[in-house]
Amino acid sequence: MLNxxxxxxxxxxxxxxxxxxxxxxxxxxxxxxxxxxAAFDVNNNGHVDIVSGEYWFEGPDFETRxxxxxxxxxxxxFDDFSNFPMxxxxxxxxxxxxxxxxxxxxxxxxxxEGRPDEWAVHEIAEVGNVERPCFWDINGDGHxxxxxxxxxxxQRIFRLIRDAEGRGTGEFEKIRIAERNTGHGLGFGDINGxxxxxxxTSEGWFEQPEDxxxxxxxxxxxxxxxxxxxxxxxxxxxxxxxxxLIVGEPHDYGLYWLEQRRGENGGxxxxxxxxxxxxxxxxxxxxxxxxxxxxxxxxxxxRYWAHxxxxxxxxxxxxxxxxxxxxxEFERVTVDHGPSEDxxxxxxYFWVSDITGNGWKDILAPGKEGLYLFRSQGR
Numbered sequence: 001m002l003n004x005x006x007x008x009x010x011x012x013x014x015x016x017x018x019x020x021x022x023x024x025x026x027x028x029x030x031x032x033x034x035x036x037x038a039a040f041d042v043n044n045n046g047h048v049d050i051v052s053g054e055y056w057f058e059g060p061d062f063e064t065r066x067x068x069x070x071x072x073x074x075x076x077x078f079d080d081f082s083n084f085p086m087x088x089x090x091x092x093x094x095x096x097x098x099x100x101x102x103x104x105x106x107x108x109x110x111x112x113e114g115r116p117d118e119w120a121v122h123e124i125a126e127v128g129n130v131e132r133p134c135f136w137d138i139n140g141d142g143h144x145x146x147x148x149x150x151x152x153x154x155q156r157i158f159r160l161i162r163d164a165e166g167r168g169t170g171e172f173e174k175i176r177i178a179e180r181n182t183g184h185g186l187g188f189g190d191i192n193g194x195x196x197x198x199x200x201t202s203e204g205w206f207e208q209p210e211d212x213x214x215x216x217x218x219x220x221x222x223x224x225x226x227x228x229x230x231x232x233x234x235x236x237x238x239x240x241x242x243x244x245l246i247v248g249e250p251h252d253y254g255l256y257w258l259e260q261r262r263g264e265n266g267g268x269x270x271x272x273x274x275x276x277x278x279x280x281x282x283x284x285x286x287x288x289x290x291x292x293x294x295x296x297x298x299x300x301x302x303r304y305w306a307h308x309x310x311x312x313x314x315x316x317x318x319x320x321x322x323x324x325x326x327x328x329e330f331e332r333v334t335v336d337h338g339p340s341e342d343x344x345x346x347x348x349y350f351w352v353s354d355i356t357g358n359g360w361k362d363i364l365a366p367g368k369e370g371l372y373l374f375r376s377q378g379r
Contacts (some may be wrong), residue, residue, distance in 0.1 A: 012030070012250075015170055015245060017309065021333070021379070022290060022291050022333075022360070022376055022377075022378065022379060023376070023377035023378065023379070024335055024336075024363075024374040024375065024377065025374070025375040026066075026336060026344070026372055026373070026374055026375075027062075027372065027373045027375065027376060028370055028371065028372055028373075029050055029052070029057055029062050029371045029372070029373055030055065030057060030062075030065055030268075030371060031054075031370070032052055032054070032055060032366075032370070032371050033078075033367070033368050033369070033370060033371070034052045034053030034054070034055055034071070034078045034080055034347070034366055035077075035078065035080070035081070035303070035347030035348040035366055035367055035368065036052065036053065036080050036081055036082050036083045036098070036174055036347060036348060036349035036351065036366055037050065037051065037052035037053075037083055037347070037349070037350065037351055037364050037365075037366035037371060038050075038051050038052075038083040038084060038085055038096070038349075038351045038364070039051070039351050039353055039362075040085040040094050041059075041094070042056050042058075042093075042094070042111065042114055043058075043093075043114025044073050044083070044092070044093060044114055044116075045114070046102060047059035047060050048060070048353075048355050048356075048357075049062075050062050050355075050364065050371075050373070051068070051072045051083050051085070051096060052083065052221060052286070052366050052371050053068075053071055053078055053080050053083070053366075054067060054068055054070060054071050054078075054080075055067055055068060056068055059355075060356070062369070063372070064176055066116040067118060068109060068118065069097070069109060069119050069121055072100075072102065072103065074102045075308060076305055076308050076368060077101070077102070079100035079101060079102045079103050080098050080100065081098065081099050081100060081101065081130055081132045081133065081348050081349060082098050082099060082116055082129070082132055082133045082134075082135075082348075082349045083096050083098060083349060083351075084096065084097040084098070084133065084135045084144075084146075084182045086108070086135075086144065086160070086168070087109070087167070087168055087227070088108045088122075088168045088170055089110065089158060089169070089170040090162075090163065090167030090168040090169060090170070091113065091170055093111040093113050093114060094111060095108050095109055095110050095111045096108065096109040096111070097109075097121075097124075097133060097135070097146055098133065098344050099127075099130035099132065099133040099148050101129045101130055101131065102128055102129075102131055104127065104128050104129055104130065104132070105123055105124070105125065105126050105127065106123075106124040106125050106127055106130060106133055106146060106148050106158060107121055107122060107123050107124055108121075108122050108124060109121050109122075110122060119144065119310075122170070124158055125148065125156075125158065125172070125174055127148055127150050127153060127156060128150045128153040129150060129151065129152070129153075129186055130148045130149070130150055131148075131149040131150065131151055131186075131230055132149055132230045132284075132348050132349060133146055133148040133149075134146075134147045134148070134149065134186055134188070134198065134230065134231055135147065136159060136188040137197075138188070138197060138208070138212055139212050139213075139348035140173075140196075140197075143160065143162070143166075145157050145158060145159050145160070145341055146158040146160075147186065147188070147199070149182070149184070149185065149186040149230045150182070151182065151183050151184045152181055152182075152183075153181055153182070154176055154177075154178060154179055154180065154181055154182070155176075155177050155178060155180075155182050155186075155199060155201070155206065156175065156176050156177070157174075157175040157177060157212075158172040158173070158174055158175075158177060159172060159173045159213070160173075161173055162170055168355050169295070173213075175212070175213050177199070177206055177212070177216065177217040178206060178216055178219060179283065180219055182201045182202070183201060183202040183203055183227065184202055184204070184227040184228060184230070184233060184250065184251075185200075185201060185225055185227060185228020185229060185232050185247070186199065186200065186201060186228075186230050186231060186251070187199070187200035187201075187228075187231045187232030187233060187234050187245065188200065188231070188234060189233075189234020189235070189243055190234070190243055191207070191220075191234065191243060191260075192207065193241075193242065193243075196208040197208075197234075198217075198234075199217065199230075199234045200234060200245060202224070202225040202226065202227060202228040203221060203223075203224055203225070203234075204219055204220050204221035204222050204224075205219070205220050205222065206219055206220075207219075208221060210269065217238070220268075222268055222270060223258065223270045225247055227249070227251055227252075227283050228247050228248075228250070229247055229249075229250050229282055229283055229284065229285050230250065230284065230348075231246035231284070231285060231286060232244065232245055232247050232285075233246040233247075233285050233286075233298070235287060235296070235325075237257050237259065237325060237327070237328050238259065238283060238327050238328045239327055242260040243260060243262075244257055244258055244259050244260050245257060245258040245260075245270070246275075246285060247285075248282025248283060248284075248285050248300060249280065249281070249282055250281060250282065250283040250303070250306065251280075251281060251283075251306055251307055251311045251312075252280060252281075252311065252312050253277060253278065253279065253280045253312055253313055254274070254276070254277050254280075254282070254300070255274075255275040255276040255277075255279070255282045255300070256272055256273060256274045256275050257272075257273050257275060257307075257328070257330075258270040258271065258272055258273075258287055259271040259272075267311060271327060273376070275323065275330045276323075276330075276332060279302055279313065279316070279319065280302060280311060280312055280313030280314070280316060281302050281303040281304075281306045281311055281313065281314075281345075282300050282301075282302065282303075283303040283306060283344055283346075283347075283348055284300065284303070284347070284348060284349060284350055285298060285300045285303075286299045286350075286352055287299070288322075288352045288361050289361070290322045290352075290361055290376070291379070292359070292360060292378070295324075295325070296325065297322040297323060297324060297325065298322060298323040298325060298330070299321075299322045299323075299344035299352055299363065300321060300322075300323075300346065301318070301319050301320040301335075301344070301345045301350070301365065302316070302317075302318045302319050302345040302346070303338075303345055303346060303347055303348060303367065304318050304340050304345045304347075304367045304368050304369045305340075305368050306348075314318075317337055317338050317339055317340075317343065318336075318337070318338070318339070318343050318344060318345030318367070318369060319334060319335075319336060319337040319338075319343065319344075319345060319373075320334075320335040320336040320337075320344055320345065320346055320363060320365050320372075320374065321333060321334055321335060321337075322335065335363065335374055336337075336365075336372070336374065340368075340369040341369075343369075344365045344367065344369060344370065344372035344374075345365065345367050345369060346363075346365045346366070346367060347365070347366040347367035347368070349366070350363065350364060350365050350366060351363075351364040352364070355373065355375070356375050356376075358376070358377075358378070359378075360376035360377070360378050361376060362374055362375050362376050363376075
């Protein structure tokens, strides 16, 4: 295993002196090259484990691995575009929800109650090509829904059916929110400030109605992103009380934010501000307090070979980064950077949580270049 201690470097056009930087220890986990990963307690023994594609790795050292199931490989892809932990069948063990571009399905893998057995695979629905499933609490009831980004198809939400005690039953209800087809890119958050989360696409946003399961969601075609990251982040960047959008270019150069403003007639306007024009394939974006200062940082990185090497910048160095937001004056902190043989990017579905239990969030970065765990050591 590759195990290296290093300090993240703070960069805005160059290294900055005297920054109190977070220390990370980098470790390669196994020899897998799937693009999705998550960290949770698979066998309920009190230790966080790592799941990525066909295997799960026992914590806390992640040296012992167990097979989950076979995943189809198509060219440079494994058809596994998320590894979200959810107790689908209500037995107290977390299962894994995923989706695939090539099999065109959303599915879940049943945890065999922590035993080192293969996991049964259950289809939730066939929905067309799945760019990536997302997972949000749509109606604020404390439970996550499954929301796949399916370019060229109508937007659907899959709601886990629960029993009277709130436990999963293993079955999902499908909600089709509108007939309109969506493109590459999907986000969730309150756009109009009414307290309900809306769905953001690359062509505009769907407004959540009072009853999200029975009513159609009105669509607002206020912008055109081309292709957007999955997810598109909804966040008040400049602190003016209106949520903005943070968007990565998933298959080109660029990372930017759209500032929400009100025009002279009171209409909504979106003003584009560039964050980073020099790096490509920002496909997965997340918000976390990485440096424990009480403020959220933007955590992301370059996805390696997102389109078989055909995207602009495909052969550029990969990297893992977080950005201090600073009210819109973004500053990049480099966690890892270098050629794909030596460094890590982030795949289509990476994971950030306190895996080691020291009070600092770690970064689990899967990709075609390997699966890397960046253990935060604090400042």
